[in-house]
Amino acid sequence: MKRVKRPGTAAGPMAAGLMAAGPMAAGPMAAALLASAGWLVATGGQAAAVAAAAPEPPLVVSAADWSGKGQASTATCPEGTSLVGGGYDSLPYANGFGNPLDFVDTNTPAKNEPNTWVVKLHSGRASAYALCSRQSATPPVVVASSDWSGKGQASTATCPEGTSLVGGGYDSLPYANGAGNPVDSVDTSAPAKNEPNAWVTRLHSGKASSYALCDPASATVPAVVTSDGWSADKGLSRATCPEGTSLIGGGYDSLPYANGFGNPLDSLDAFAPAADQPNTWVARMHRGKVSAYALCSPSSAVAPTVVASGWSAKKETAKATCPEGTVLAGSGYDSQPYANGFNEPLDFMDTFAPTRDEPNTWSVRMHSGQSASYVMCTA
Secondary structure (H helix, E strand, O other): OOOOOEOOOOOEOOEEEEEEOOOOOOOOOOEEEEEEOOOEOOOOOOOOOOOOOOOOOOEEEEOOOOOOOOOEEEEEOOOOOEEEEEEEEEEOOEOOOOOEOOOEEEEEEOOOOOOEEEEEEOOOEEEEEEEEEOOOOOOOEEEEOOOOOOOOOEEEEEOOOOOEEEEEEEEEEOOEOOOOOEOOOEEEEEEOOOOOOEEEEEEOOOEEEEEEEEEOOOOOOOEEEEOOOOOOOOOEEEEEOOOOOEEEEEEEEEEOOEOOOOOEOOOEEEEEEOOOOOOEEEEEEOOOEEEEEEEEEOOOOOOOEEEEOOOOOOOOEEEEEOOOOOEEEEEEEEEEOOEOOOOOEOOOEEEEEEOOOOOOEEEEEEOOOEEEEEEEEEO
16 A cells, blocks of 8 residues: 555544454454544634644543453543544464464443443453543443344444444454364454444354444434445455545455365455545455445545554554644554465454554554554544
8 A cells, every 4th residue: 555645634523443453364353443433623714813722632541451361451531531442452362383363352342331442352461442532521322233143144233313423343252263263354344334324243254243333412424435346356445435525434344265164364454544545445355355445424525634654664563643733533554464375364463552652643563564554634
């Protein structure tokens, strides 16, 4: 993916991501992963007017310590702020060769703990991160699907009437082999195209429960745009918001490469707002096909600013920071995962989270490979 800056401002919720996530070969989208949100209003003025104060960056809260192995980690926004997204840092379980054999089982806003983001690895340890808007003190509404999906079936969560979908997340029961190692992928994590105000999640083999993050201050239903069909194998897929709307988040549907036993041996290598095309979300699989989804707010016609980092070194953190006068409103990544001689990715997204001590910044880190971080910024 070409990485350039494209200026612009946007009003409306944020795509935090899908902030949820980092879908990799052994650890799919946390994503999802996208929690978008952050009810921000664009400002302007005349030359003679006093310049408006720069918007205050969102607050980042992390869990107090690492979770136990395979246990949930939570991070809660303080009183007077509102949860608008989340992410995680992790210590995934790895085999004797250092290859991670883990999965992000849970990456979602919590349904029964207001203003809270929750993350859980299948076998390793996690630390949840919450992204908290200082512009609102009203917690979002979180809706979960009524029950677990069937194996390999889609799960849907729908925002209630009078609220607006701004992101999503998931809980999962992934398929695991006889040794207890997950052999699964999150094939779908996206806003639903044909069901207004809904978020959809689907595992390749296991069960899923979808979560929707809903803005109680807006009753505007966002538009959902998908790419024009499936990408080619290993190809980039793009979905662009229509004129008169503004990109606030994204998602994907995928057809991952699988072996003769039906086990997916693939990863979502790229998942981000495009830096070279306004109002566009992109996705790319390591070997299989993908369809990108864009979540578009009709409340603004101004495209957000997208900033990308350069490539990190292997196993090192990549960081992207919003420019002065804007606030972090979404995130994504590009990656070059470590793969074996058969081009089967054997990697994991260890970190996908807002940076606690660097305002308006998003951090991404692969277990073995290289990564690039993307941020989406609004005024």
